[in-house]
Amino acid sequence: MRRKIARPEDLDDLIDFLDIDATPLPSPCIGICRVDTRSAFCSGCLRTIAEITEWGAVDHQRRRQVWLDIMQRRAAVKAGRG
DSSP states (O other): OOOOOSOSHHHHOOOOOOOOTTTTOOOOSSSSBBBBBBTTTTTTTOOOOOHHHGGGGHHHHHHHHHHHHHHHHHHHHHOOOO
């Protein structure tokens, strides 16, 4: 069983404890809300502006896809490709 964290210190913390099959999925927001002009991703959660604005209105499948995209982006950043 995964422990729940009250407030993630960073995106890695949130990803480490994320259950991608959970319903509902938590918001990826970690409270660092700045869009990097070079990458067009939020520097806190690695979402695009479109993904951020649609979050409250989309279904579980779309939220799951956003999370999968975030994880892929995070892996690319860690590998030096992002």
